[in-house]
Amino acid sequence: MSRAKRLAILVGGGPAPGINSVIGAATIRGSLAGVEVLGIRDGFQWIMQGNIDHVELLMIDDVSRIHFLGGSYLGISRANPTLDPENLETTVISLLRLNVSRLITIGGDDTAYSAMMLDKRAEGRIQVVHVPKTIDNDLDLPSHTDTFGYQTARHIGVGIVKNLMVDADTTSRWYFAITMGRKAGHLALGIGKAAGATLTLIPEEFGAGRFKLAAIVDTLVGAIIKRLSYGRSDGVAIIAEGVVLGIDPADLANLEDVERDEHDNVRIAEVNIGEVLKQAVLRRLAELNIKVTIVAKNIGYELRCADPIPFDMEYARDLGYCAAKYLFEGGSAVMISTQGGRFVPIPFADMLDEETGRAKIRLVDIQSPRYAIARRYMLRLRRDDFEDPHELAKFAATCGVSLDEFREQFEQLVEYEQPPLRLGPHVEDHDGPRPAPGELMERPSHPRGD
Numbered sequence: 001m002s003r004a005k006r007l008a009i010l011v012g013g014g015p016a017p018g019i020n021s022v023i024g025a026a027t028i029r030g031s032l033a034g035v036e037v038l039g040i041r042d043g044f045q046w047i048m049q050g051n052i053d054h055v056e057l058l059m060i061d062d063v064s065r066i067h068f069l070g071g072s073y074l075g076i077s078r079a080n081p082t083l084d085p086e087n088l089e090t091t092v093i094s095l096l097r098l099n100v101s102r103l104i105t106i107g108g109d110d111t112a113y114s115a116m117m118l119d120k121r122a123e124g125r126i127q128v129v130h131v132p133k134t135i136d137n138d139l140d141l142p143s144h145t146d147t148f149g150y151q152t153a154r155h156i157g158v159g160i161v162k163n164l165m166v167d168a169d170t171t172s173r174w175y176f177a178i179t180m181g182r183k184a185g186h187l188a189l190g191i192g193k194a195a196g197a198t199l200t201l202i203p204e205e206f207g208a209g210r211f212k213l214a215a216i217v218d219t220l221v222g223a224i225i226k227r228l229s230y231g232r233s234d235g236v237a238i239i240a241e242g243v244v245l246g247i248d249p250a251d252l253a254n255l256e257d258v259e260r261d262e263h264d265n266v267r268i269a270e271v272n273i274g275e276v277l278k279q280a281v282l283r284r285l286a287e288l289n290i291k292v293t294i295v296a297k298n299i300g301y302e303l304r305c306a307d308p309i310p311f312d313m314e315y316a317r318d319l320g321y322c323a324a325k326y327l328f329e330g331g332s333a334v335m336i337s338t339q340g341g342r343f344v345p346i347p348f349a350d351m352l353d354e355e356t357g358r359a360k361i362r363l364v365d366i367q368s369p370r371y372a373i374a375r376r377y378m379l380r381l382r383r384d385d386f387e388d389p390h391e392l393a394k395f396a397a398t399c400g401v402s403l404d405e406f407r408e409q410f411e412q413l414v415e416y417e418q419p420p421l422r423l424g425p426h427v428e429d430h431d432g433p434r435p436a437p438g439e440l441m442e443r444p445s446h447p448r449g450d
Contacts, residue, residue: 016149025320
């Protein structure tokens with residue numbers, strides 16, 4: 001075995017388009033520097049057990065065209081070395097046995113945390129950098145910087161939703177499309193907004209604490225009633241899978257019993273949230289003597305291993321190059337990012353959430369103009385509707401109840417509705433002062449839309 005110091009690459013978490021672009025670019029950069037590049041298969045799974053057989057030398061000829069491909073050339077796993085200090089130490093020893101002095105990890109927030117703890121455990125014996133990868137787009141980067149894989153996943157997701165929208169219109173049915181997004185709703189919102197879906201539900205809009213399943217069900221029921229009152233019996237609702245994590249467990253009796261991964265995350269695939277919501281909505285509609293057809297559709301695995309679009313090919317190759325280059329120049333303990341076309345290393349110390357002790361998560365900013373615009377194009381019950389007796393009468397008639405009954409059952413949905421977006425100059429008008437362009441402001445006492 002060669003005694004020359006090596007650069008190693010491993011991939012953790014779930015797949016995302018662009019992984020192979022990072023692997024290829026880092027390998028080429030390392031090889032041109034005269035450094036052997038070692039690919040570690042299946043993330044931390046084997047090396048945390050002291051097994052160093054699942055590795056391969058990577059050569060330029062092996063990787064020069066893999067950036068076109070989805071999936072991971074090195075495989076992937078969610079194995080977590082941080083659960084046991086012995087596993088973490090074994091991981092360091094395994095890398096040293098392989099003559100690895102530099103390591104690139106590719107993954108999401110869980111793999112980022114493993115990279116942080118590995119760097120700390122190595123105590124300078126191994127340089128470690130992390131490349132942020134997740135279609136959830138929830139790593140702690142600036143709001144204008146996506147994680148690689150997100151744009152491809154959104155692109156493919158929009159194509160799927162476009163077809164669902166045509167089918168829904170043709171067959172007069174509703175689709176509840178569940179997208180990935182365990183902790184944040186970026187992907188669901190990105191797909192729903194770009195495709196022009198009927199409405200999109202993300203965990204951020206329901207607040208940080210536990211909420212009742214009825215809040216989600218009534219939001220969907222309200223949208224269906226409003227759509228029916230306009231003469232349409234079809235629609236597509238995009239729902240981020242992460243909403244299941246905020247629902248009161250009492251409403252999902254089996255949630256606490258579902259399988260969890262090595263990072264203690266609920267395997268959301270084990271909770272068929274689409275079917276749960278479908279049945280709950282149908283029961284609620286039956287109480288109002290409304291009959292519709294609803295189909296639950298999961299959109300997830302189709303997105304993760306898709307071939308990357310050119311944006312992610314280029315973006316991920318830049319990240320792979322910068323990761324290797326930064327290590328060769330003596331850098332360590334950072335997450336690699338490019339922002340506005342410039343390389344920006346983010347120290348591991350800045351990535352740690354002091355409250356959770358884990359890597360920070362970037363949530364959708366529901367106070368932002370981007371989200372306000374998305375909400376304005378959704379079809380859902382709004383505060384305006386409850387202030388317009390004509391609109392309210394249509395909705396009440398659709399479900400055969402009085403105006404007061406309809407108000408009593410659904411008006412709570414707008415309690416936490418965001419204030420309207422004001423884009424004009426800061427001037428006085430009949431509604432009072434306007435904010436500077438792009439700001440949100442408190443809704444006046446008698447609002448009329450936005």
